[in-house]
Amino acid sequence: MKRQIVVALAGNPNSGKTTIFNQLTGARQHVGNYPGVTVERKEGLRRHGDTEIRIVDLPGTYSLTAYSEEELIARNFIIEEKPDVVVHVIDASNLERNLYLTVQLMELGVPLVMALNMSDVAKSKGYRFDLKKLSHRFGAEIVETVGHKGRGIRELLDAISSTAEAKRSPGKEKGKPAAGSLSARGSIRGAPSRSGGVRYGEEVEKQIAVVQSLIERDDGIRGSYDARWLAVKLLENDGYLLERIGSMQIRNQVSRGADLIEKATGQSAETVIAAARYELIFTICQETVHSQGQPRPSLSDRIDAVVTSRALGIPLFLVLMYLVFQLTFTLGDPPMGWIEEAFARLGESVSSWWPEGSESPLKSLLVDGIIGGVGGVIVFLPNILLLFLAIAILEDSGYMARAAFIMDRLMSKIGLHGKSFIPMLIGFGCSVPAIMATRTLENRRDRLATMLVVPLMSCGARLPIYALIIPAFFPRAWHAPMLWVIYTTGILLAVLSARLLRSTLLRGASVPFVMELPPYRMPTLRGVLIHMWERGWVYLKKAGTIILGISILLWAATSFPSLPEEESARFEMSRSQIQQAELTEEMRAEMLASIDNEEAEAKLRHSFAGRFGRALEPVLQLMGFDWKIGTALVGAFAAKEVFVAQMGIVYSVGEADEESESLREKLRSSYTPLVGFCIMLFCLISAPCMATIAITRRESNSWRWALFQLGGLSVMAFVITATVFQIGRLMGIGGV
Template identity: 70%
Template sequence: MKSKIVVALAGNPNSGKTTIFNNLTGARQHVGNYPGVTVERKEGFLRHGDTELKIVDLPGTYSLTAYSAEELVARNFLLDEMPDVVVDILDASNLERNLYLAVQLMELGVPLVLAFNMSDMARARGYEFDIEKISRYFGARIVQTTGNKGGGMKELLDAIVLTAGKSESGVDNAGNGRPAAISYGPELEEEIATIEALIKMANSLNGKYDARWLAVKLLENDRELRKAVASPEVHAQIEKSAAHVEKTLGEQPETTIAGCRYGFISGVCQEAARSTIEIRHTMSDRVDAVVTNRVLGLPIFLGLMYLVFQLTFTLGDPPMGWLEALFGWMGEQMAGWWPEGSESLLKSLLVDGVIGGVGGVVVFLPNILLLFLAIAILEDTGYMARAAFIMDRLMHKIGLHGKSFIPMLIGFGCSVPAIMATRTLENRRDRLTTMMVVPLMSCGARLPIYALIIPAFFPQAWHGPMLWIIYVIGVLLAVASAKLLRLTVLKGESVPFVMELPPYRLPTLKGVLIHMWERGWLYLKKAGTIILGISILLWAMTTFPGLSAEESSRYEKARQAVAMENIGEEEKAEKLAALDNAEKEAALRGSIAGNVGHALEPLLKPMGFDWKIGTALIGAFAAKEVFVAQMGIVYAMGEADEESETLRDKLKGTYSPLVGFCIMLFCLVSAPCMATIAVTRRESNSWRWALFQLGGLTLMAYVLTVIVFQTGRLLGIGI
């Protein structure tokens, strides 16, 4: 370690910084001005053990964004002169306000020591701090001081010397971990990443500053740094990103960034600071006292999710009926291009494969949009962060922490970005555990399956509750699976994490609509590309090789015989329809898909499934929504007219409510889609974990579904 180190004292005005500076340096001070400005520069010297320290008292500042001469001087000193240690002096009796500067210093990545000054006053006001926990969140040593009485000075000097030693060697001999990373939310993070990439490409400021830190400051509209960046491409992107954020979130990026930082601070104080006496609360505090309450928090969260699912069906049912009618009409019109009774393969492809397959998925778009709208509202108000905070207690009990719940929340939309979001977890065991259980959070791709099954088998009053139940089952299975993994193959300590609690705010209509439509559009694009391709492939598998000429001739002769019978027209029509259905089923049984389904049927029977459901489940491995499209193809819904039964009615007439529930349960738990398996392999850097996820979830789904079906059958439930 250096025998002489440079220490910068930073802190808010009136935090007691000057008092501590005087305590440390005594008469060995030098006072002057910083070059070019009238801001005072104080330096002092002292020896502690074998180490000589040069202490620089920076101007009092609330922030490192250069809005004033004092802030500019403080920031430039830290960036240009790179002191060995930065000591942030905080007023411990007003911790939340003072921690804002500490957060910015943490983001800057300087070797940091936090001095909780006025600790005696904080104790007198009834504040108690978990120093070790806060220290781990900030990756910095914390010393409690009383500057006006000279208390804690030796401990502060010890911490400075140790931190300087860590900075030089890269080894923390006091056990402090890396500081927590602040997430600015998906909107800002995407823009920050774009700007960061451009900065690296443009080599702006020659790598003088960390690219991510610089990207955040530029998006925060730091004028001094914007002047220093010469790249026109970077400036253009900053303007574009700022406009997008303002349009989406309804506020300027610097406001959102500040809100996220204060959210981080609020989360720190929620977890590691408490007051033993009554103090005045803000409106946000009063709301949080209810929604994050240990007793009420979880029931409120579950109640809100129940309300979301109830509204998803109640409001989504009419427009879904309109879309069903639209696609039914399209099928009729297209079928009308051929003579009645035509066996054209092109007609079957367009009507059954394209309209029946893709249309069967698109009709659930209203449910998807309503679900994403509700989630966007909960996210933009700040409640979703509280939901993660509520679940944090449960996460700790299963060996994870609240940070793991963030990818799990994202998993309600799609498992692929949810698994990618596990990158924010520092501990590999936490990452792998979270990756393995994320698919159990029911993604948007499964919603069409629920929207098909629930109205088919359950009365209107049970639509919302059944959807809520299936989502809760997924959460509970994820929790149980995570606990099992942490007790067996992924044993180890979990890393502590602070939940960010952003301030409550009224979401903008434009913002929530943009979030809703972006996710809905992804669903539509998937329907028009991946699902279209798979639907055509599955249509081919259910169409070929088809009936032999001899079999077709036998059914044709049977129809002619019925036509010649001396019976009523209604009875004749019923017999002809029965023959048509028998011919279709015979063709399907002999098809490629039918043969595969029949081969799997002995395995599927204990779950209550037949070969038709098995055929549809094969397609669901590619994308979960394909199950709906495949069931439509299996039941030839493309040829339905206005008097035909809907797919729901056909399912209801074929299967029991118990089988319907088992279909939802199996699709919830079983192997995720191919894209999820691929991203798990990439993020875990191992096929072993990807295949473990694939096999483990499929086996769990099979065992659970068999147990539920056989138990229900024995008890006579839903049969």
């Protein structure tokens, strides 16, 4: 009979938890958000025998004390959702640090499986584990795994199944050690309650007992949490739980108890409780972990001596980013051509449903609005996938953590935390998850400053704009350097903006940087492909939903109202005169094409979009832009990628897509390289898409900061772009 169990995957950041999750679930994953918050929630399914296992990947966390949103979500999921099994993924090469979370999971009394991941790295360092004794000490099954190689996955599934079965039928496995509470000496104390945990010493235990008794007598709290566990957390000064205690008697007793502990021990209750846990962990490690000889410097240590050095760290990082951009353009060019050709043929096929020369609005909608608009965005999918592939390789290899460490030296100088680099780096993919990632920052000032400048990182949505403009105006040898320049410009502006914010509106001290560096490891093909596809799929969904809708709206805005009949008649008369004139076929075709272009421009000028663009033109001209560019920029506020689709509509290249250079030729003939660079510069700096503004409002919990971001970036984009254009024109580089 088929049954389903729920498994929560917990672990420290950089413990290999995501790799284990990918190995367990493969492509059967679903990514969403936890209810009410914007922290990413990953779920996947795995069949094992007659059991369907629903696996939830909890946010990476060092503890369950709820200092951050991630810790709070992980803890609340375990307490409220009550998963059948919690799998704690542990970095076996850094066991003592990882076991702090294990002890806290034990204090919750959950059915636990311990996955000693990176066991190959631990063995290479000379560590040997007494797994039988370690399993007995924690009352949990232990499986050694090597996540990136898939080793131990089947054994892990077996352990999950047996632990879930033991939970359902606890009397069946009497010989198996129960997940019991741990004393100060670490001995198993029999069958567990959810209150099982460390014994903290006489004075602390006395205060725990007093608070626990009050909790057990309070009808409003009793049953919501285990009484002893809640008493410990309240004495630890857990702000989330303290806010939920309505009884002033309990709150006052917690305050008195914490004061008495501090007087008796000379340390805060929080410090004493944490020290007791570490003392227990140290005792267990002394008994169960054996080191063979003096550990030699690992390969990771030797690489880090170069990669994280003061002299070479940042230059190597910049070189790596340059190589990423070179890869994006060089390898992405052929498949882009294939996609463009496929959409051109599709447009031609759809056009053939109507007689040649037909002015059917439905034909225009299908060919110019839908096929031209969506196709103009999907054509850049190879660039997007290659960029995400390169970032996934750097993440899975362990280099990204080093990049954050390296950049902390610079971040601290501009008033930001080293961890701010991670959201800013994610911003190269998309600003929305990047702003969500600022939740890892404990300090609100650091969070606000980071989320306000994240849009200056060139997100994947801007890449199609660069991929259109750079080949149109610059020779092939300049393609990668120009892309590098525009990305570097965004980074420098983000740095300067952050420094300005932290010295004015968000003045205050930053939190010190603390991050564990994982060992280097070879990324797996499966892992990087899953990461690449997850992010690429988000882009495809935007192309098929948001961008499709926007393309239709923009098509309507550029197609209506139609030209007055007398104006249309004038163009028809011109065509008739050209047809009757004695001209060569080549000259006749050239003159007819010229009439077609004049009519298309007249239609656009008369449309709603053209009227709005012309209204903005006096301001846009200061940046070298005309009303056509202005019309496309308005649409780009909904989603940056729409700029490309809109320019295709503006220049009526729906059927001209048969030639891959059609739109670029139009741009090249209408503007100079200076204007092309200014387009990229404005799109880099200007107000991000609507989704980014919305997520900034949600994460900052204030429309004030969201509107400040919108207005500030728009003004900055105008001032910088206008300055660059005017200086360039004075230097004789050229205008429109």
